[in-house]
């Protein structure tokens with residue numbers, strides 16, 4: 001069976017989880033190209049998982065694969081999507097905030113007829129939000145609850161001189177739009193961005209960030225109300241085995257998206273072969 005050829009842009013934590021899944025044999029795919037702004041990271045990934053992959057430029061990584069995974073940084077997203085459109089490759093964008101802040105690149109994708117996959121990332125409930133949108137949603141709120149040390153260094157707190165040391169009770173440190181939350185708490189950007197894009201947009205989605213000294217996980221609670229009724233979805237995340245600062249569920253959502261794309265790709269190959277035989 002032919003395997004879907006994958007190119008990875010950004011060879012860090014999420015890329016490692018993808019390599020583990022592909023090398024474990026659970027996905028009909030092979031990783032053939034790697035790109036990272038730090039070539040040593042790409043070389044390191046290739047060595048660690050004994051990949052038969054080339055470390056190449058961004059454009060070569062896209063051109064040399066059937067499917068492209070962006071697992072780098074928000075700023076890399078416009079180029080990855082534009083090059084995927086240019087070379088007619090479907091792609092997965094993990095840095096969803098990069099899409100939220102550059103929505104115009106989706107026009108290129110539409111014109112090229114490629115699919116840009118967006119993962120559910122570190123939250124659940126996006127399926128319900130997307131379905132609910134078909135009849136209209138009035139209100140979406142995301143409440144993120146973290147131990148105070150998990151918020152340390154966030155620009156919003158640093159700029160205002162807010163210290164969370166010695167907190168004994170949960171404290172709401174931010175409430176505002178998803179657009180403002182992205183600037184204030186860059187570490188939460190992808191969750192807020194994914195929820196906004198699935199639902200009523202970055203300006204109308206409300207984000208609340210709570211520092212909770214009793215919290216033992218990073219949790220995200222979504223509440224939405226609309227013509228369909230109401231939904232509440234709660235995720236309590238364990239850290240990723242490769243990176244304690246990242247939620248494991250986010251990496252697992254990348255694995256799931258890759259698996260779904262490989263299945264769709266295999267089905268398309270099968271249909272094309274069938275069409276050729278019956279010509």
Ligand SMILES: NC(=O)c1ccc[n+]([C@@H]2O[C@H](COP(=O)([O-])OP(=O)(O)OC[C@H]3O[C@@H](n4cnc5c(N)ncnc54)[C@H](O)[C@@H]3O)[C@@H](O)[C@H]2O)c1
Nearest residue numbers: 010011012013014036037071072073094095121122190250
């Ligand atoms: N959708 C979600 O819920 C979710 C959750 C976690 C992380 N993410 C995002 O996914 C991305 C990857 O996360 P990670 O935990 O694997 O990060 P990581 O820091 O472990 O790895 C990122 C890698 O990308 C490389 N890189 C940085 N800028 C680059 C560029 N312009 N071009 C090419 N390579 C570049 C870095 O050198 C590094 O090797 C980040 O943007 C992160 O915010 C999304």
